[in-house]
Amino acid sequence: MIKKPKGKLGVLLPGMGAVATTFIAGVIAVRKGLSHPIGSLSQMGTIRLGKRTENRNPKIKDFIELAQLKDMVFGGWDIFEDNVYEAAIHAEVLDKTLLKKIKSDLVKIKPMKAVFDKKYVKKLEGSYVKKGKTKMALANALMKDIDKFKKDNKCDRLVMVWCGSTEIYIKESEVHKTIESFEKGLKENHPDIPPSMIYAYAAIKKGVPYANGAPNLSCDVPALVKLAKKNGVPIGGKDFKTGQTLMKTILAPGLKARSLGIEGWFSTNILGNRDGEVLDDPDNFKTKEVSKLGVLEEILEPEKHPELYKDLYHKVRINYYPPRGDAKEGWDNIDIRGWLNYPMQIKIDFLCRDSILAAPIVLDLAIFLDLANRADMKGIQEWLSFYFKSPQAKKGLQPFHDIFVQMMKLKNTLRHLKGEDLITHLGLDYYD
Ligand SMILES: NC(=O)c1ccc[n+]([C@@H]2O[C@H](COP(=O)([O-])OP(=O)(O)OC[C@H]3O[C@@H](n4cnc5c(N)ncnc54)[C@H](O)[C@@H]3O)[C@@H](O)[C@H]2O)c1
Numbered sequence: 001m002i003k004k005p006k007g008k009l010g011v012l013l014p015g016m017g018a019v020a021t022t023f024i025a026g027v028i029a030v031r032k033g034l035s036h037p038i039g040s041l042s043q044m045g046t047i048r049l050g051k052r053t054e055n056r057n058p059k060i061k062d063f064i065e066l067a068q069l070k071d072m073v074f075g076g077w078d079i080f081e082d083n084v085y086e087a088a089i090h091a092e093v094l095d096k097t098l099l100k101k102i103k104s105d106l107v108k109i110k111p112m113k114a115v116f117d118k119k120y121v122k123k124l125e126g127s128y129v130k131k132g133k134t135k136m137a138l139a140n141a142l143m144k145d146i147d148k149f150k151k152d153n154k155c156d157r158l159v160m161v162w163c164g165s166t167e168i169y170i171k172e173s174e175v176h177k178t179i180e181s182f183e184k185g186l187k188e189n190h191p192d193i194p195p196s197m198i199y200a201y202a203a204i205k206k207g208v209p210y211a212n213g214a215p216n217l218s219c220d221v222p223a224l225v226k227l228a229k230k231n232g233v234p235i236g237g238k239d240f241k242t243g244q245t246l247m248k249t250i251l252a253p254g255l256k257a258r259s260l261g262i263e264g265w266f267s268t269n270i271l272g273n274r275d276g277e278v279l280d281d282p283d284n285f286k287t288k289e290v291s292k293l294g295v296l297e298e299i300l301e302p303e304k305h306p307e308l309y310k311d312l313y314h315k316v317r318i319n320y321y322p323p324r325g326d327a328k329e330g331w332d333n334i335d336i337r338g339w340l341n342y343p344m345q346i347k348i349d350f351l352c353r354d355s356i357l358a359a360p361i362v363l364d365l366a367i368f369l370d371l372a373n374r375a376d377m378k379g380i381q382e383w384l385s386f387y388f389k390s391p392q393a394k395k396g397l398q399p400f401h402d403i404f405v406q407m408m409k410l411k412n413t414l415r416h417l418k419g420e421d422l423i424t425h426l427g428l429d430y431y432d
Contacts, residue, residue, distance in 0.1 A: 002065055002417060003374040007156025009067040010149060011366045012208070013076035014199045015164025016111045018273050018326055019213065019240070021088035022355040023163075023362040024074045024109065028102045031069050039360035041386075042066060042367045047411050049420050064414055067370050073153045076163075077145070077199075078111035079126025087111075091273065093326045093355045112145045120167040120194040120216075122281045135193055136186040142202035157373065159366045160203040160210045162237075165275065167194045167216040168283035169290065175223075179230070182223035200224055204233045209369035211384070212237030213362065215287045220392050229379040234372035236365065236381045239389040242357035243350055244269060244316075244330040245292055246403070251334075251346075252299045253402040261308040261337030265296060270321035271328035271354060280320035292316045294390055298401045308337075328354050361387045375417055383413035 013020040030037045037043035047063055049056040060066075074084070082090065085106035088099055099106065115138045116129045132138040150158055173192050175185035185193050186201065196212065200219040203210040204227045212218040219228070219235045228235045241249065244267050255262060279285045293314060302309035332348040365387055372381050385391035385399060386406035393399035400406060412422045 001375075002371070005065055005067045005071070005157075005370065005374060008071050008073050008154060009366070009370055010073050010075060010153055010155035010158040011362075012146065012149065012158055012160040012203075013074070013163045013362075014114070014160065014196070015162065016076045016078040016082075016084060016087055017163065017165070018091035018093050018275065018355040019358040019362060020076060020163040021084050021091055021106075022093045023359040024084050025088050025094055025099060025102060025106060026359050027069050027072060027074075027363060028105045029098060032102065034098065034101065037069075037360060037363065039357065040363050041360075041410075042364045043069075043360075047414060048423060049415065060414065064371065064418055065374070066367050067157075072366075073155060074109050075149045075153070076111055077114045077142075079114045079116045079124065079128050081111065081128045083107045083111075084109040091326065091355065093353065112149075115139075115142060115195045115198050117195055119191075121165045121278055121284065122168070123278050123284070124165060134187050135189050135198055136183070139186055139198050139202045139205070142199060143206055146202065146206045146208060157370055158206075158208045159369045159373070160199065160208050161362050161365055161369075162196055162199060162210070162212045162214055162218055163362065164196060164199075164214060165278045166214045166284050166287050167196055168281075169286040170194060170217060172217065172221055176217075176221035177223060179223050179227050182221070182227075197221070197224065200235075201227070204228050204231055204235065207231055207233055209234045209373045211235070211365040211369055211387075213240045213358070213365075215239040215290065215292075215390060222395070225379060225392075225395075232376065232378045234369050234377050234381045235379065235392075236369065236384045237388060237390075237392050239288075240358045240361045241387060241389045241403075242354060242361070243328060243352045244332065245295055245389045246357070247330075247332065247348060247350055248295055249299065249401050249403040249406075251348075252296055253404055255336060256300055256305075256308075259305075259308065261341070262296075262300065262312050262334065263337055263343070264313040264315075264333075264335040266313075266315045266333045267292075267330065268317040268319065269328055269330045270319045270324055271326070272320065272322040272324040273326045273354065275354065276318065276320040276328075279318050285318060288318065289316055290390075292389060294399075295401045298398055326354050326356075328352050371417075383409050386410045
């Protein structure tokens with residue numbers, strides 16, 4: 001049974017920078033009829049139901065009970081006090097003419113004081129930060145913010161999507177193992193608990209679904225997965241799948257499907273937004289690198305296809321280059337092998353826009369996590385892997401990265417929720 005989405009859905013965003021403001025401004029612009037929600041599967045996508053001959057292909061939003069854009073309200077936290085209009089102007093993603101048209105809506109959205117520690121994001125300095133003796137005290141302060149936001153905005157339900165900066169690389173350790181060890185760590189200010197985990201803990205404790213758009217661990221530790229299960233809260237992560245990795249997970253399954261070999265895949269980027277500046281620090285870049293590198297291995301399965309992929313050399317680089325701002329350029333050089341091992345090359349030059357690709361992902365995650373919550377789904381939502389570079393998977397399972405497998409899983413989950421037949425594309429009509 002899926003509960004009806006009545007009343008308002010509050011979308012809480014820790015980190016109100018380029019991605020978050022592009023998302024909020026975009027939803028408001030769409031609501032005013034100024035544009036279309038391009039890139040959002042929940043708003044634009046269709047779903048085939050039953051046999052092909054039945055011709056049933058409704059839009060996803062007309063098929064299943066999703067929160068509507070008109071019922072969304074926005075809030076969040078940042079280390080800078082700028083309201084969403086000012087932050088969007090600073091991010092330089094959307095043009096000023098559009099932003100001016102929706103200025104009155106955007107200036108009203110002001111961040112709450114952040115839980116932040118420079119140790120975890122070395123390139124940032126901010127003063128709009130909460131004070132607290134322990135990390136547990138800070139988590140409690142966030143929970144108070146959540147309650148206040150819900151009451152002030154008369155929300156029926158909330159979701160939280162981490163859009164904050166990428167934190168330094170932290171490996172899973174003892175403190176992350178159980179709910180008890182994690183709570184002890186919060187009280188004792190354990191260094192392996194960065195701010196993003198404090199937000200995730202506060203959300204899950206409050207029964208608020210949580211998604212992590214950055215590559216840092218955040219809710220991807222056993223203690224928080226257990227807490228999410230215990231409290232009946234859906235969660236998902238990590239790292240929005242946007243530019244180069246999106247292309248990789250579209251292209252690699254195709255090359256593998258034709259049993260073409262791959263010898264090397266070199267990916268490099270230039271970008272000049274604040275995210276690029278944060279990733280210019282080696283400790284923060286390491287977190288991103290780990291998230292980006294896992295993708296090919298899982299898709300190509302070199303252990304099963306040693307002749308094709310055993311020696312694959314995969315390299316990923318990100319270069320901070322201020323003149324480009326958010327308009328990133330990503331180059332890929334792929335050395336492939338064909339019949340009788342003859343070499344060929346593919347070059348991709350993707351002139352993309354980081355936050356333009358990420359904003360619809362924030363929207364879909366907010367909408368689908370809210371659906372999951374109303375359908376009593378809890379813990380890791382693997383059907384939302386479609387949106388992540390480094391999807392969280394259940395313990396002992398490999399995440400799947402192939403975007404077409406991910407989409408099939410997402411749509412079949414929606415069909416299942418509505419009691420429709422799952423689609424396997426296995427119509428044995430050649431026996432008819
Ligand atoms: N844009 C994309 O295509 C894309 C893709 C995948 C992942 N991401 C990730 O999404 C995140 C946001 O990207 P962005 O381009 O908006 O970056 P951004 O630098 O413009 O915005 C991040 C914001 O988070 C704030 N912040 C940092 N730590 C915080 C904390 N502890 N609490 C509250 N606020 C905090 C910063 O002040 C900043 O305003 C980054 O982690 C990035 O790696 C972005």
